[in-house]
Amino acid sequence: MPEDSRRNLSEGWCTEGEPWSLAQQRVDPAEWERIKRDFPISKAAEQTAALSLYMFTGLIPTNQDNQSGGADGRNGAVDALLTAATGERQIMEVVSSLDPQYRNSSAAVNKFERIIAASYQGATSWALSLERGWESQRLTELAPQITDALSGVEEEGEANSNEIKIHPFVTAQRIQIAGQPTVFVSSRNAGASSFGGSYLEALTDYLANDLTIERKLNKLEREGERLGATRRHLFIGMASTGKHGGLLPSSPSFFTWGEFTPPRVIDDLWLEGGTGELYHWALETGWIFHRTHV
Incomplete structure (x- = not known):
């Protein structure tokens, strides 16, 4: 990021949301363990996404793409169905930015x-x-x-x-x-392309042009219609390596840097990179971040 050295990363942050330490007080331990069983650690990204959304939204995730053993997953299914207490249905796809x-x-x-x-x-x-x-x-x-x-x-x-x-x-x-x-x-920095301009513009470009993201968006659109989903979430595990490594969100100030144009299909975007913060964009409110370290 050519402009990093000229930015004060401790200032100009996006809004801070509820931290993990407060959100966890609402967690039902039995439900937490059920989610961990439903999204096995062999698919760590899906488990992280499911637990994170349960923690910060209260939505109940169920695995729609589990085709192991006697599970009833099917080809082309969305990664997770998210059910609200009212019975409202939302859906989520999970992806990694590691190329x-x-x-x-x-x-x-x-x-x-x-x-x-x-x-x-x-x-x-x-x-x-x-x-x-x-x-x-x-x-x-x-x-x-x-x-x-x-x-x-x-x-x-x-x-x-x-x-x-x-x-x-x-x-x-x-x-x-x-x-x-x-x-x-x-190889933390290996292959991580620098980009000109702002972080949000680079993120917009990645979401608009990456073929894996395109497939995920197509599935969200298709499955959203089939399931009658009211919201569609995309959860991205942001890698620090590879050609998209420069997009690792390492400061809340990145999310006030430039203009973000989201993909048409999604209502919510979540970015998690193991940095101690979880970033959430919602159609109605824009960017916030949650502290995820205890």
């Missing part, structure tokens, strides 16, 4: 880490960060170069703990851990 290309490359990153850790003989532990553009590299061929570079840094006796650029696509930082010195690799 398939990056998901498929994660195995290569893990192998890269194993090769370096196995051959590294230094006295210092390191955290390596793959930077944007690493996908153009053959990581198995790059690994020996990185091992040599780390050894060279140690021989030069650089004692600071700041990040050190050891390759055009790799930075290294000393870390203190117990046990045998080793090397860890993070």
Whole structure:
């Protein structure tokens, strides 16, 4: 985000909604456990979405796409039916912003880490960060170069703990851990495209042009009509990696930055990225955020 350095991320926030610490006081423990069983941890994103909406809206989610065992899910079903105390029906689709290309490359990153850790003989532990553009590299061929570079840094006796650029696509930082010195690799920033303009404009563009989002919106429209749903929710697990990693919502100030044009189909949009905040856009009220850490 080119303008991040010129923004005060602690100011200009969107409205703060009810925090988790207050919302949880309304939770029925039996219903909470029922939801966890209905949305198994094998589909963690759906479980997170279902529990979050139950927590902050009171809507009761049921899994419509469970085709395991004796479940009655069906192909093309919406991810969750959300039922209000009045019997009103709403629906939800859940998706991750992690692009398939990056998901498929994660195995290569893990192998890269194993090769370096196995051959590294230094006295210092390191955290390596793959930077944007690493996908153009053959990581198995790059690994020996990185091992040599780390050894060279140690021989030069650089004692600071700041990040050190050891390759055009790799930075290294000393870390203190117990046990045998080793090397860890993070690709948090890898492949995350920067964008010009504002956060909300970039989010609008992503929602308007991503093919996975398009399929989810089509399902919401189709299933909304079939089920007589009064509202349609899209819940996105925002990844910090891949080409959409730059869209990770790391400050409530992002949601006052630019103009947001939502997809026509949805009434509610939820963004969750493991940052300690859950962001919610509603057709009538715009953006708010909920603190999700206890």
